[in-house]
């Protein structure tokens with residue numbers, strides 16, 4: 001299996017999950033800051049994923065799975081005993097999917113593109129930051145009673161995704177000072193050996 005990724009972007013989430021699951025993975029970097037996006041192997045990335053974005057997971061049979069929320073569940077289901085995702089069909093699995101969708105639509109797509117494309121202007125950034133603040137307040141409140149992770153005491157794929165996206169906060173100037181539980185959570189998830197390994201493999205700096 002090969003994961004197409006760009007350093008520190010949302011593709012960090014499936015990268016973390018693969019390592020947590022102990023799944024051997026080839027990784028290939030994509031330069032998403034150049035148009036067209038070129039893979040480390042020198043190919044136009046749209047020949048792999050016509051949408052041109054990471055993450056994209058090439059399976060051993062040559063087929064391609066895209067969309068981070070789907071990829072992390074696929075990886076988790078390869079190692080069900082590790083419980084990185086609750087069993088399919090259970091109420092807990094739908095709750096996990098609820099969190100994945102929340103992170104994808106209410107956070108990921110509020111941070112990016114609005115806070116990563118200065119050409120959208122200051123007003124769009126302020127609106128995005130205010131909306132993100134409301135959503136993070138909801139997560140903060142949830143963490144009050146959920147245990148150490150989103151779904152309780154166990155780390156799940158939803159944590160890999162939330163950690164990845166909230167990790168953009170310093171760069172995007174999203175202030176986390178009002179969210180002590182979320183900051184503690186970020187420290188906890190960021191200290192996981194496999195999370196650190198994924199970040200180092202992508203060439204990211206680790207928090208002190």
Ligand SMILES: N[C@@H](CCC(=O)N[C@@H](CS)C(=O)NCC(=O)O)C(=O)O
Nearest residue numbers: 009010032052053054055067068069
């Ligand atoms: N719907 C996709 C969105 C993925 C996405 O936004 N990827 C960004 C990096 S975080 C990207 O590759 N952007 C480059 C581009 O869209 O050209 C998913 O959830 O996996």
